[in-house]
Amino acid sequence: MAAAGPERPRLWQEAAALAGAVRGALGPRGGRALLLRPTGEAVPTRDGRRLLEALSVEPPAARMMAARACSHRAATGDGAKSFVLLLAAVLGGLRAAGGGAGLRRALRDFETRVLERAAARGLRRHLRAAPPGSLEPLLEPYLAGRLGPGERRLLARLCAEMCRRCAPAAAARPQVLRLLGRRFEELHAAVPGLPLASSRVLPGIVLRRDFAAYCPTDGELRALLVTEPLRPALAAPGVEFVVDSEGQYQASLRWITERTEALMKHFQSNNVKLLLSSVKQEEIVIYYAKLYGVSVVECLSSEEMALISEITGVSPYVPFGDSMDREITETAVVTFCQPLLLVSKRCVHIGFASVCAFQPHCLILCGPVDGVNEQHAAALQEAFKMLQQLFKTLDQRQEWKAEGESQSNTCKSNQVSECQLKALSDETERKIFDPDKSDLLIHNQKNHSTAVLVAHNTDAVAACECLDVGKGLEKTCCHIVPFKQEESRAGIAQDYSSCLIEAGSVLPVGGYFEILLHYYIRHYAKRCQQSEVTVVSNVVADALLSIPKALYGTAERGRFTKFYLEAINLLQKNQPLPVNDEGLESVYCKYQLVISVLHCVTELLSIDLVIGIRRPLQKIEDRDSEDDT
Structure with a gap:
């Protein structure tokens, strides 16, 4: 079945339907949805990815929207519900605006000509350091x-x-x-039947299985990773071994026994006291392991083996054939090895000496049910x-960063002397580091806590130093300049560095990012010469408000309107916003959400044909026809 590409009204309807399914679960005041598994188990959840995956979505475009939201969530760990809400708002705005054929190009131009400028020259001045x-x-x-x-x-x-x-x-x-x-x-190890308060972090890792052989030992010991059976084979793989008599059979058993015992002696002489095996070992291996004081844990998953290898830097052991005199060097240092009882299940608790930055710890996660x-x-x-x-940095695009640097250099040479620039810089720094003398830093507002929300790149640099990230970045100062004077000649104090969002940049939760970006997109859209880019800018700016509207939707009536008007009024007066004490969120995550939604919109608008395939495609071979000339 083939159909023409999805029309914009239909795209908006499908996105709006998805948004309606997740809107009620958004934010700390959101409710829970009850998912029914095929087994009949009822699972309450507020997780956006689970909600989208549980929906039986039929339209191809709607399935694509849900898949893009889940992909964004998988990459950043956040934002599936916000993705759908913002996507629906953008599509609805484009539908109402009635954009023309150049809409896809306008979306790309908007990202570089308006969005990045709004983030670099407007939003960045409000960012805080984690x-x-x-x-x-x-x-x-x-x-x-x-x-x-x-x-x-x-x-x-x-x-x-x-x-x-x-x-x-x-x-x-x-x-x-x-x-x-x-x-x-x-x-982590999940333990049902206990209260959440019983959860704790333990040193080492917990393997969710019991010892096949346990030989207590004190102090450090050596562990060996094994990925194949240690019982010696009578013949090579693929070679048939024929036993003609009872004597040959008994001789074969004696040879296997002697070889297994010799292998365990070899382990003991190399101070190997623990075998971690991804396969189940034969009984004779377990017997001689106990006899020579070697503990055995078997049937480990490939993921567990990979984790241990990553922590210890040790590769799995490969038997040396007929030679057992060679020293075993690929062993891991184990600081402790003991049984651990989690309610009624016996587990293995092991501490490893790490060769990487990661110090092994395990979370024991308790809860009432699975x-x-x-x-x-x-x-x-x-x-x-x-x-x-939080530790990622977002850079500006070269094509307009160079333009900004050129403008800065022109302004510097034509209008402002170095002394004037230094005076402006010194005055700004005095305001930043002496809060008692600055009216830009602190603003008390009724029903809000004290706000100290300052725009300065030194905050982000301080965050990088405290977190030890972004050390290769250029540490440049972004001085505070009144927004109304930003485009004037004196505005050269604005930084034109390559960094759009510094590592460690955060904002308070509760819609501050969306309102700030909305305000600055509106500002930069006014000076855009292309009408379609201006239309897209206004649509995205208004769509951003859909997220804080949904967040405040379950609160008291008119709370969002009051918050929005107050924030815009303070921005117009070049005053800091009042902030709450509900926590912080990563600006990198929020900005990536906007970019992902814009890319999804561009993909949706580029669909010209939807083809429904009811049976597998048949392979078509290229053959030269007799009629071909």
Whole structure:
């Protein structure tokens, strides 16, 4: 079946339907949806990815929207629900604006000509540096959109504790967070039947199986990774071994026994006291392992073996055939090895000496039932992915960065002397570092907590230094200049560095990012010469407000309107915004959300034909026809 490309009204209707399915679960005040599994189990959830995956979506374009939202969530750990809401708002705005044939090109031009300028020359002045050494202000609001109040506080503390223990040095956190995100399944053990408060972080890793052979030992020991049976074979693979008599059979058994015993003696002489095997070993191997004081853990998954190899830098052991005199060098140092009882299940608790920045720790995650533990584990794994984005830097595009540098140099040579520039810089720095003398920093507003929301690149640089990230970046100062004077000759104090968003940049949660970007997109759109780019700019600016509108939708009536008008009024007066104390969010994550939605809109608008395939495509062979000339 073939059909013409989806029309814009239909795209908007499908996006609006998806947005309606997830809007009620957005934010800390959102509700939960009840998902029914094929087994009949009811699972309450507020997770956007689970909600989208659970929907039975038929239209191809709608399936594409849901897939793009889930892909964005998989990459950044956040934003599936916000993605759908913003996508629906953009498509609805384009439908109402009635854009022409050049709409796709206008979307690309908008990203470079308006969006990046709005972020670099407007939004960036409001960014804050993440508090050094404290992850809870970022984790609590993130988990608030997925879990209940009591759960999110405890899990945020556990998540932050695990991060700090696995990466005692701040410089190692980006690398460690990547490993935690990839290997969290192997770095936690779920225990149903206990309250969440019983959860804890333990040193080492927990293997969710019992010892096949356990020989207690004190102090450090050596461990060997094994990926094949250690019982010697009578013949090479693919070679048939024929036994003609009972004597030959008994001789074969004696040879196998002697070889297995000799192998265990060889392990003992090399101080190997632990075998970690991905395959099940024969009984004779287990017998001689016990006899020579070697503990055995078998049937480990490939993921567990890969994690241990990554931590220890050790490759699996390969038997040496007829020679057993060679020293075994590929062994891991184990600091402790003991049984661990989790309720009624026996597990293996092992501590490894790490050769990388990651210090092995495991999270024991308790909960009333398995379904709740699954939700908590999924939320924590995505939280580690979200934290990775905090250490990323976003650069400007070269084509307009060069233009900005050229404008800056022209202004400097024609209008402003170095002394005037230094005077402006010194005055700004005095206002920044002496809050008692600055009216730009602190603004008290009724119903809001004290705000200290300052736009200065030194904040981001300080964050990079505290977090030990972004050390290769150029440390440039972005002096505060009143927004109304930004385009004047004196506006050369504005920084034109290559960095669009510094590592460690955050904003308070609750719609501040969307309102700031909305305001600055509107400003830069006014000076755009192309009418279609101006239309797209206004559509995206208004669509951004759909997210804070949904966040405040369950609060008191008119709260969003009051908040929006107050924020715009303060921005027009070049005053800092009042902020709440509900936590912080990564600006990199939020900006990537906008970019991902714009790319998805461009993809949707480029569809010219939808083809429904009811049977597998048949392979068509290229053959020269007799009629071909």
